[in-house]
Every structure is written in structure tokens, then in C-alpha cells.
Amino acid sequence: MKRLSHIVALAVALTMLAVAVPAVSFAAGPAALEGNRAITVTMFLIVIAITLGIVIWAARRTRTTSDFYAAGSAITGVQNGFAIAGDFCSAATFLGVAGLISLFGFDGLYWSIGPMMAFVTILLLIAEPCRNLGKYTVGDILSFRASPVPVRASIAIVTVVLSIMYLILQMVGAGRLMQLLLGIPYQVSVVGVGILMIGYVMFGGMIATTWVQIIKACLLMFGGLILFILVGVKVGFNPFALFSDVAGSQAIRDWVQTAVMKDAVPRAGFDYGQRFLEPGLFMSNPWDQLANCIGFLLGTAGMPHILMRFFTVPDAKAARKSVVVAMFLIGGFFIMTAFSGFGAALFVTPQLIAKVDPGGNMANLLLAKIIGSEIAPWVGDVLMAFLCAVAFATILAVVSGVVLAGAGGISHDIWVSIVRKGKADQREQLIAAKITSVFVGIGGILIAMASEKQNVAHVGIIAFGVAASGNFPAVILSLFWRKMSTAGICAALLFGTVGAVGLVLVSPTMQYPKVIAASAQKIVTTLEKKQVDGAVLTEKELASLAKARDDYAKNRDGTSILGLDKPLYPMKNPGIASVPLGFLAAIVFSLLFPNKREEKAFDEVYVRQNTGIGISRALEH
Secondary structure (H helix, E strand, O other), X not given: OHHHHHHHHHHHXXXXXXXXXXOOEEXXXXXXXXXXXXXXXXXXXXXXXXXXXXXXXXXXXXXXXXXXXXXXXXXXXXXXXXXXXXXXXXXHHHHHHHHHHHHHOHHHHHHHHHHHHHHHHHHHHHHHHHHHHOOOOHHHHHOOOOXXXXXXHHXXXXXXHHHHHHHHHHHHHHHHHHHHHHOXXXXXXXXXXXXXXXXXXXXXXXXXXXXXXXXXXXXXXXXXXXXXXHHHHHXXXXXXXXHHHHHHOHHHHHHHHHHHOOOOOOOOOOOHXXXXXXXXXXXXXXXXXXXXXXXXXXXXXXXXXXXXXXXXXXXXXXXXXXXXXXXXXXXXXXXXHHHHHHHHHHHOOHHHHHHHOOOOOOHHHHXXXXXXXXXXXXXXXXXXXXXXXXXXXXXXXXXXXXXXXXXXXXXXXXXXXXXXXXXXXXXXXXXXXXXXXXXXXXXXXXXXXXXXXXXXXXXXXXXXXXXXXXXXXXXXXXXXXXXXXXXXXXXXXXXXXXXXXXXXXXXXXXXXXXXXXXXXXXXXXXXXXXXXXXXXXXXXXXXXXHHHHHHHHHHOOOOOOOOOOOOOOOOOOOHHHXXXXXXXXXXHHHHHOOOXXXXXXXXXXXXXXXXXXXXXXXXXX
């Protein structure tokens, strides 16, 4: 119990800090939207207490390396399905997808459909072979018939890079969420969440991580269901009525015209409300949509923290069942999220959502507060506080899984398998895993603290692009292509990863000040011409003109992080180019540097991945 004292102390300190800060206030036209501080802090306390209880329970059961990395392979298929859903549905999903729908309509809905379909790829190609061949990490699968040293070193580096990327996204989101909702300073929020995350992984391992993810998935589904019902009641549970009201909303029409399409003057006969329900507001390039699909479909199947979940079940049958359960849970959740996203656009308005947070991440929270307050003021406070706590639980669950994946890449693939050549005993392996977890977590905290003022939205695109371009070709060809060699695996990981990152750095995802200035200049030219023609600008047009002039002045001489004036690569997601690059590199290098021993070993891989013969049980780990 003593070893958990530091975690408990942190929870108490975090709670006292939360109590000491002022309540959050959202401007909503003439009225004010205030969250009840006492209720919000109580909800956070409950989440922390439940998760700490899980850690204490799991710490007593985490005795071996198998327990730490794979929960002793004793998780059932249904439990693992809930855990996968909890692992996959991050705070960005819960808050971000609803926000995208509330600001960009159909294109946000498109983002909610893509991830759900990704699990078809996992079900048909990945789940069963991974469970039958793997032990703790992706490196176990790739090195089964390849030279372990270069392969494990390569996949460990990529795994750590992906883990840090995902950690940055989640930790920055956590810091901003706590800062906005509770008034806790960003740096304190990041450190507090990070220490809790390290404690969960270090003491509870995969057992604690799994159960935190299961509970979080249940909370997430319940929160989504509440919003679905509240919006449904207001539109008679008729999606057609909801869409009709959305298209007819004057606030949404104004938003599409001025904020999205940047039309200073309305186009004659153009239906801006209907445009909100059509594709292309967020991703106008159809090739960009295709690239996004590729990133989702293949990137999810290459994410180390998702693949690790298949080592926690006893056999391939349970692995398949877990994917099916996860698909239904994630699919149902995204349907509810779509409903709440359009509901937020209609009943909160995109203008208020963007005013509170330009990325739209507070859409669900504002919706809960506004609709709940129509029932009774305290109902709105409770609903918003509950959803805040769910978002907090979501962050804790996801970052714990990501830290575990990163720690496995370093401790198991590099320290145990390469440095110690597999001769480390259980105690040494467990110590190495826990120490590595601490360092991975600290790395995530430090980078997140340094990224406070940075736009990290593109990090998620890089993460999925890297996984789809490097990990996926390496895994899928290792499983199903006889001629795949060590050189091919390393080439796929290297070229796919570097290619994906490089394309993102020269893509529209990055910020190009001169492009912003050009867009602002168009608005200035249009409105100034209107003035010259003798028209009197409305108050809204005058505000748009002032903002456009300011944007032009600030950005006219700037360049991107690489010194570019405009993107060199036209799409936001690198997948359409970097995924073929990863596959091509794997095939070319495998043919240039073949290995007869590895080709012969493919027969064993084929038999094992399809039958499970020789599978390592938890006691044998």
C-alpha cells in the first residue's frame, strides 16, 4: 500500500487545487453560462477515486511481465472489446468529432464514420494472426521470422515516436480542458494528469489500464446516450426533422457564409443552410477525403496501443470477439455523437461554440449545459460536470495505454530482447518496464508543457499517417507475404515513417501565414469595394473588415515552420502517398535483399497465425 501513497497524495493535491479555483464562465449572448464548481469537482473526485481504487486492486495482481504487458492474457473477449472501444475513443473523439460536426456539418459526420470502418480491417486481417503470433509488442510479431536486432530496434523507435505523438495530443488537450473548465493553470494540469498516468501504468500495468478503459467506455456510452436522448426529445427522435431545422437555421446560414466559405457578401440564391449538410466544407478536395480514409482504415490497424490489446486475451476466438464488440460500441457511440453534433449546431449555434473554443471542442459540454438547464438549472450543471469527468477519464485511459505501448517498445524490444538477449529474469523485466514507463511519461509531460501555445491538431494526422505508412505495411506483409525479409521490414518502417512525417510538414495541415493573408485580403477587397460603391456596411460586415485587415497585417510576411509560403503537398493526410511508399519500400528491399531462412520460416508463421499452434500462454510468458 505504501507504494501507492504518492498517487493518493497527488489526487488529494489535485482535488484541493480544483476546489480553490473559480468557476468557469461561458458567454452566451446576453446571458452567462456558469459551471457549478462544487458539482464539477465532485465528479472529478469520483473519477479519480474509482481509478485509484482500480490501481490499488491491479497492483496486487501485477506480479509478472505477462501481467504488466498483457494482463496475464486473462481478459475475456467482451471485456477486451469494451477496453478497445475505451482505448480508441479518445478525448479528441468524444469532444472533437462533435465539435467538427457542429462547425462543418457533413464533413464532421464523415470523420465519425471513418474510424468505425477501420475495425473491419483489423477484424479480417490483424486480430487473429496478432494474437496467435505475438506476446507483448508489435516487435514480437515482426521479429518472429526476421533478424530480431534491426527489426526490434526499428519498431521500438517508431513505437516510441507514435506514443509521444499521441501523448502530446492527449496531454495538451487535457491541459487546455482543465484550464478552461476548472481554471487550473495549463502547466499544473499537464503535470497532474501526467503523474496520475505514470502511476496507473507503473503500479497497475495492463490490468489497471484495461479496467480503467472498460469503465471509461461505459461512462462514454452513457454520456453519449444522455445527449442523444436530450436532442432526440427536442426533435421528436426524427433525424429528418433535425436536418431540416439545421438547414433552416439562420445562425448556421450566417456561420457557413462568413466563417466557413468566407463570403463577405451573400451569393444570390445560394442556400448556405443546405451547404452545411453537404460534403466539402472542411475537406474540399475529394483526394484529401480519400487520403483521410486510407489513414483511418490502415492507421488504426498499425497503432501499437491498439495491437497490444490482442495480447491480453487467451486465444484468437476471443480476439475476434473483442473486435466485433468494439465495432458495435464504437459505431453506436459515433451515431450518438453525430446526433449531438448536429444538435449542438442547432441549439447552441456554431458562433457560440467557436467563441468558447475555436476548435469546437466544447460543443458537447455546451449542449449538455444549455439543454439540461431547460429542464432545471441544476440538471445542466450536473450534466456538464458529468461530461467533463468523462472527458477526464477518457484522457487518463488513453494515455495509460499509449505509455504502456511506448514502454513496451523500449523495455521489451530493446532492453530485454536486444541488450539482455532474452536472458533477463521476471524481476528484471518488470523493473525495466516500470522504469521505462516513468521515462516515457515524463517525456510526454515535458513535450506537452513546451507545446502549450502550439497548434497540435496535425499531430494526430501524423500519428495515423505514420502507423498506416510504416507499421501497417511491415505487419501485413510479414504475415502474408513469403518473401518479406528483414530489409523489407526495416525499409517499410523507415521510408513509411519518414515519408509520412515529411509530407505532413509540407501539407496544408501546417500553418502558412501568407495563405491566411491572401484570404483576408479577399475579404478586405470585397468590403472596401462595397463601400466605394456607396453601400453602408452593417455592424457585422464592419467587424469582418476590421478582423480581415488585422489578419492581413499579422500574416503577410510570415512563412511556415519550414520557411514555405504555401503547401507543396496538397492534402492534409499523407496516407494516399506515404502508404504506397511504405509498401513499395518493403517490396523493393525484400527483393533486393532476400533471405532464404526467413522465406522457409513463413510456413511456420502461416500455420501458427491460422491455427494458434504453439501459442504462448500467460504462464509460459
